[in-house]
Amino acid sequence: MNFKRIQLIFLAIFIAMDVFLFLAYNRNSVGDSTAAGSNNILEEMRKDQITYSKPTTQKYEGYYFSGNNGDALRQAAPNLQQQSIRFSGDELVSEFKKPLKITSGSAKQTLDKIVANPGLVAEGKHYSYSKQLSSSSEIIYVQRVEQKPVYSHFCQIRFDLDSQHRVVGYSQNYLEGVKILKEAAKTISDERALTWLYQYNEIPNGAKVTWVHLAYTRLLTARGQYVFLPTWVFAVKINNSSSVILKRVNAYTGEVIKTGENNQTSNANSEIFTLT
Amino acid sequence: MKLRNIWLPASLVTAVLISIGLSGMMWTNPAHSNLSSRTKVTKNSDSSSNTTFQDIYLPSQLISTSNSGKQELLTNSRVNVATDLRDRMSHFTAEKAQTISHGNAKKYLAQLKHKGTILMNYNSAISVNFFRKAFNNQIKIPNQKFNRMQLMLNDPSHLYLLNDQGYRVVRVALKHNKTKLRNSTTNSMVKHPVTFRLLNGKIILDYPQSVKLRTYSYQLTQQTQDYYANRIMTTNANSNVQIKRHKNSTDYDDHGFRHMTVDKKTDTVNFTDYNSQVKSSSFLQTMNHVYEQLVMVGIPLDSVRFYDYDPSSDTAVFRTYAGGLPVFDQSNFGAIQMKVLDQSSYRMRFSLDSLQIPVPPVQSSATIMSTSDLLKQLKAAGIKVNKVQDIELGYEWSRDRSLAKVVNLSPTWYVKIGNQWENYRKLLGQE
Numbered sequence: 001m002n003f004k005r006i007q008l009i010f011l012a013i014f015i016a017m018d019v020f021l022f023l024a025y026n027r028n029s030v031g032d033s034t035a036a037g038s039n040n041i042l043e044e045m046r047k048d049q050i051t052y053s054k055p056t057t058q059k060y061e062g063y064y065f066s067g068n069n070g071d072a073l074r075q076a077a078p079n080l081q082q083q084s085i086r087f088s089g090d091e092l093v094s095e096f097k098k099p100l101k102i103t104s105g106s107a108k109q110t111l112d113k114i115v116a117n118p119g120l121v122a123e124g125k126h127y128s129y130s131k132q133l134s135s136s137s138e139i140i141y142v143q144r145v146e147q148k149p150v151y152s153h154f155c156q157i158r159f160d161l162d163s164q165h166r167v168v169g170y171s172q173n174y175l176e177g178v179k180i181l182k183e184a185a186k187t188i189s190d191e192r193a194l195t196w197l198y199q200y201n202e203i204p205n206g207a208k209v210t211w212v213h214l215a216y217t218r219l220l221t222a223r224g225q226y227v228f229l230p231t232w233v234f235a236v237k238i239n240n241s242s243s244v245i246l247k248r249v250n251a252y253t254g255e256v257i258k259t260g261e262n263n264q265t266s267n268a269n270s271e272i273f274t275l276t
Numbered sequence: 277m278k279l280r281n282i283w284l285p286a287s288l289v290t291a292v293l294i295s296i297g298l299s300g301m302m303w304t305n306p307a308h309s310n311l312s313s314r315t316k317v318t319k320n321s322d323s324s325s326n327t328t329f330q331d332i333y334l335p336s337q338l339i340s341t342s343n344s345g346k347q348e349l350l351t352n353s354r355v356n357v358a359t360d361l362r363d364r365m366s367h368f369t370a371e372k373a374q375t376i377s378h379g380n381a382k383k384y385l386a387q388l389k390h391k392g393t394i395l396m397n398y399n400s401a402i403s404v405n406f407f408r409k410a411f412n413n414q415i416k417i418p419n420q421k422f423n424r425m426q427l428m429l430n431d432p433s434h435l436y437l438l439n440d441q442g443y444r445v446v447r448v449a450l451k452h453n454k455t456k457l458r459n460s461t462t463n464s465m466v467k468h469p470v471t472f473r474l475l476n477g478k479i480i481l482d483y484p485q486s487v488k489l490r491t492y493s494y495q496l497t498q499q500t501q502d503y504y505a506n507r508i509m510t511t512n513a514n515s516n517v518q519i520k521r522h523k524n525s526t527d528y529d530d531h532g533f534r535h536m537t538v539d540k541k542t543d544t545v546n547f548t549d550y551n552s553q554v555k556s557s558s559f560l561q562t563m564n565h566v567y568e569q570l571v572m573v574g575i576p577l578d579s580v581r582f583y584d585y586d587p588s589s590d591t592a593v594f595r596t597y598a599g600g601l602p603v604f605d606q607s608n609f610g611a612i613q614m615k616v617l618d619q620s621s622y623r624m625r626f627s628l629d630s631l632q633i634p635v636p637p638v639q640s641s642a643t644i645m646s647t648s649d650l651l652k653q654l655k656a657a658g659i660k661v662n663k664v665q666d667i668e669l670g671y672e673w674s675r676d677r678s679l680a681k682v683v684n685l686s687p688t689w690y691v692k693i694g695n696q697w698e699n700y701r702k703l704l705g706q707e
Contacts, residue, residue, distance in 0.1 A: 004284065007284050007285060007288055008284065010288055011284065011287055011288045011291055014288065014291035014292055014294075014295055015291050017291075017295050018291055018294045018295050018298065021295060021298035021299060021302070022298060024302070025298060025301060025302055064633065064634045066635070066636045179636065179640075181492075181634035181635070181636065182492075182579075182634045183352060183356045183599075184356060185356070185578075219633065220495070220633070220635070222493075222495070222635035222636060222679065222682070223493075223635065223636050223638065223679075225635075225636040227633070227634070227635055227636070229633070252578070252632075253632075
C-alpha cells in the first residue's frame with residue numbers, strides 16, 4: 001500500500017516535469033525560428049495592419065540589358081498619318097488631328113488597334129497595355145523586352161485623355177539597340193522581396209500593397225546607354241491617401257532601389273511614378 | 277484485475293521515459309546550447325546569398341563533340357548552359373561503374389574526342405559524393421576522383437567519368453535514363469572550335485584558329501572593410517576587437533580566434549579563423565565547409581565560381597567568371613582563396629572588389645590568336661615550352677581609364693609557369 005502511494009507521488013511529479021520540459025522546449029524552438037523564417041515577418045506585417053495579397057515563393061529568370069532612345073522614332077515619324085508630330089529630346093509627341101472618343105470599357109481594345117497599326121504608332125508591336133500604370137487622365141503602354149515589361153519613362157507610350165475622355169494625342173519613347181549584358185540569372189521570389197521592403201521600413205503601417213509585378217527598371221546610365229535590371233515593383237497605397245507609390249526592389253539582391261528626382265545628374269535612379 | 281495492478285507502474289515508466297526523451301532533445305538540439313548565440317549573429321543577414329552550393333560549384337567549361345567529331349567550346353550570352361545541363365542530370369541514378377582504361381594517354385585522348393558527346397570539365401578532381409551533391413543526383417558508385425563528366429548524345433544509359441590524373445576512364449551505367457540529350461540544346465549557343473592535346477603530359481584545350489570573344493564591362497562594387505569587420509570580427513560579444521592601423525593596412529584582432537588584415541594597396545582581405553571545426557577531411561566536407569564560410573563572411577558571390585582545389589596544400593580557389601571564362605588579375609590569387617590550415621582553422625584571402633552590375637563595353641568583341649601561334653610567340657621570346665604547366669583562355673581585369681569605378685574584362689591568354697598564372701603579354705615582355 002505504501003509502495004503504491006510512493007508510485008502515485010512519483011507519477012504526479014514526473015507528469016508535472018514532462019509538462020514543464022515540453023513547455024520549455026516549445027518556447028525555445030519558437031524563439032529560435034524567428035531569425036530565419038520570412039513567414040514570421042509576414043505575420044509581423046499583418047500586425048502592423050499592412051494588407052497584401054498572398055506572395056509566392058516562385059523564382060524567375062531575368063537579364064541585365066542596355067539600350068538607348070536612338071533615332072528609330074525620328075526615322076519612322078514621316079510615315080505616321082493623321083497626326084502632327086514634334087520631338088522633345090528623344091521623345092515623340094503626337095497630336096491626333098481628330099481626337100479619338102473612347103468609352104472606359106473599351107479603352108484597351110480601341111488603343112490596341114491603334115498601337116498595332118504601323119501607320120499610326122511606330123514600333124507599336126513592342127508595347128503592351130498596362131492597366132496598373134494607367135489612370136483616368138492617361139493611358140500607358142509599356143515596352144516589353146524579353147517578355148517582361150519595362151517600367152521606365154524611356155520605354156512608354158502615354159496617351160493623353162482630355163476632360164471629355166477623348167484621346168487627344170500621345171507621347172512615346174522607344175528603347176532600341178537592346179543588348180543583353182549578362183546571361184540569365186535567377187531572381188528572388190516576390191515574398192522575399194516583400195519582406196526586404198518591409199524590413200527596410202519602406203512600407204508604413206496601415207499601408208496596402210495593391211499589386212506586385214516583375215518588371216525591368218533603369219539602374220544607371222553608362223557610355224550613353226541605359227542599363228536595366230529586373231526588379232520587383234510594388235504598388236504601395238498609403239493609409240488615408242489616394243496616391244499610390246511604386247517601390248522597386250532589385251530582383252537579384254533584394255536591395256531597395258531608391259528613387260528620387262533630386263539627383264538626376266548622377267548615375268542614381270530617377271524613376272518614380274506617383275499615381276493618383 | 278491485472279490491468280488495475282499494472283496501470284500505475286506502467287504510466288510511471290511512460291512518464292519517466294517521456295521526461296528522459298524531452299531532456300535528451302533539449303540537450304542534443306544545438307539551438308538550445310549557449311554556443312548558438314555565436315552562429316545566430318552570422319546567419320541573420322545573408323542578404324546576398326542568392327548563390328547556392330550548386331551554383332558556385334558548377335563545372336566551368338563545356339565542350340560538345342558532334343557526331344562528325346567536330347569539337348566546340350560552348351558559351352552563351354543569354355542562357356547559363358551549365359545550369360541547364362545540371363538540371364537535366366539531376367534525376368540520374370546509377371550503382372554500377374567500371375574502369376575501362378587507365379594509364380593510357382592515347383586512349384584517354386580518344387575518349388575525350390569521342391563523337392556525339394558533351395563534356396563538362398572541372399579544373400581539378402572532384403569526388404563522387406561531391407558530384408552527387410552538386411548535381412543533386414543519385415549516383416551511388418564507389419567514391420573516386422574525376423575531373424570530367426562525359427554525356428553521350430546517342431546513348432542515354434551511360435555516363436563517363438574521366439580523370440586527367442592517371443588517364444582513368446570510368447563508365448557508369450545509368451538506370452532508367454531514357455531521355456536523349458538532343459543536339460538542339462546546343463544549337464543556339466556561341467561555339468568556338470577546339471581540340472584536346474597533350475602539353476608536357478597535361479591535357480590542354482587547344483584553339484586551332486583565332487577566336488572572337490565578347491568583351492565585358494562591369495561597374496565595380498567595392499565592399500567596405502567595415503562591412504567585413506562588422507560581420508566577422510564582432511561575433512564574440514565578450515571580447516573587444518583591437519584595431520591597429522598601419523600605413524597600407526589595417527589589422528583587426530579579437531584576442532581570441534579571429535584575425536583580419538585589410539591590405540589597402542591591393543584591396544584584399546586576409547582573414548584567419550582558428551575556431552572553425554571541419555567534420556572530416558573528405559573532399560565534399562571540405563568544399564561544404566568552404567562554402568559555408570564564404571556565406572558566413574558575406575562575400576558577394578554573384579559571378580564567382582569554384583576554380584580549382586589543390587589537395588597538397590588544401591587550398592581552394594574561386595574566381596569571378598564572365599561568359600564561361602575565368603577572370604585573372606583581380607588579385608594575385610583570384611577572387612577568393614581559402615586554405616584549410618588544420619581541423620579547426622583556415623585562412624581566407626579575398627578581394628574587396630566584386631562585379632555585379634554589367635555596363636555596355638566599349639568594343640563588343642576581341643580576337644584572340646590560336647594556341648599554336650601563342651606557343652610560337654612564347655618560343656620566339658625565349659620561353660621554354662617544357663616549362664609551361666598549363667595554358668588557358670581567360671579575361672583580364674583592368675580598370676577603365678575614363679570611367680571611374682568601371683572594370684573592363686578583355687579576353688587574353690594566360691600561361692601557368694612556376695605555379696603562377698601570367699598574362700602572355702607579360703611573358704613576352706610587352707607589359
